[in-house]
Amino acid sequence: MNPLFRFAGGLPVALALCIAPAAAQPAQHAHVHGQLKLDVAVDVQTLTVSIDSPLDNIVGFERAPRTDAERKTAQQAVAQLRAADKLFAIDPAADCKLGQVDLDAPVLGLGQAKAGEPAGHADLEGSFTFECRSPVQARFIDIALFEAFRNVRQIDVQIATPDGQYQRTLKRPAKRLAWGK
Template sequence: MKKLILLAACSVLLTAAPALAHGPHEHGAARLDVAVEGNLVEISLESPLANALPFEHAPRDAAQRQAVQNMAATLHKAENIFVFPAAAQCRIKKVKLESEALPEALLGANTTAQPEKTQTSQQNASTAPAVEPKPHADHDEDTGHDEHGGHADLDASFTFECAQPEALHGVDVRLFSAWPALHELRVQIVSPTGQHAAELNEQAHTLKW
């Protein structure tokens, strides 16, 4: 039932913001959808591969295959990328990675990542200011092109379960340190406080709701 509620909430959010949901392939920028319902947090990430890798095509040699595996390993440790308040006792339940350009075997698709591991990092470990939800303005320009002329995306989904949801009031998104080529995250949030939009960057990467 909670899954159905979360999916319905995300559908409403994306209907309300079609420009963001179907935005252009823009290097340096990515889209993040966050749905909070009860003790569950569903996060969806859509990003050009160029933000995570130095290429946007199927790996052509051992070094490129290793780069894909390293990227996937980082995302499967999602508790280090999305850091919730320690008091909320959130743990990662599921990670799924997909890309039309990358072999599924290298992404570890449909892998359940460390379901019993509870976050111990404090949200205030980061000194970045919190970003409050705000009206969103989409961008149309494409800021980069793959040297081989193609474009490919990475789609990632993350499911967290929090033992103390009353302490769940935000998340520190540490994807910028993992992906130096990423400069902007355009965020849509569905939470108990309503539907909101926000933008994150290297200096301001903490969401509040």
């Protein structure tokens, strides 16, 4: 289940966040090398970050690793993603600690293959839940994805908070994702 739908009372916000951009913009190809999609959902006790990226952005290829070097690259990338608190430094005002991490990239042995997934265009999806004392106090996340994954050039972001919805685009070398007042 998409983390945007998990937070209490957030269904209307999550639906608007998912539907409004699609209605307002022409259809875009979901799999664009160099671009990574990021969703941020702020709830009363959690802040959830979800990513959707072509696998090439993360490991440099879009298939199962074939060589020892590729296996090592994939293992290092998965380790970096599992240490999401190093990739996403949330505003200290929210007082957050990394909780659950879910990764889905079937060609790397993470998650289940999906029917209809185009051959040669593997993706990685991840969900990172941070348990927070006051997540609504967060006004930024410092993001280290550009440093961690050299093929990422742009991050398209949707943010849903109790105070509003925001869209942002980060391009190299930007690090801070900010929202709110």
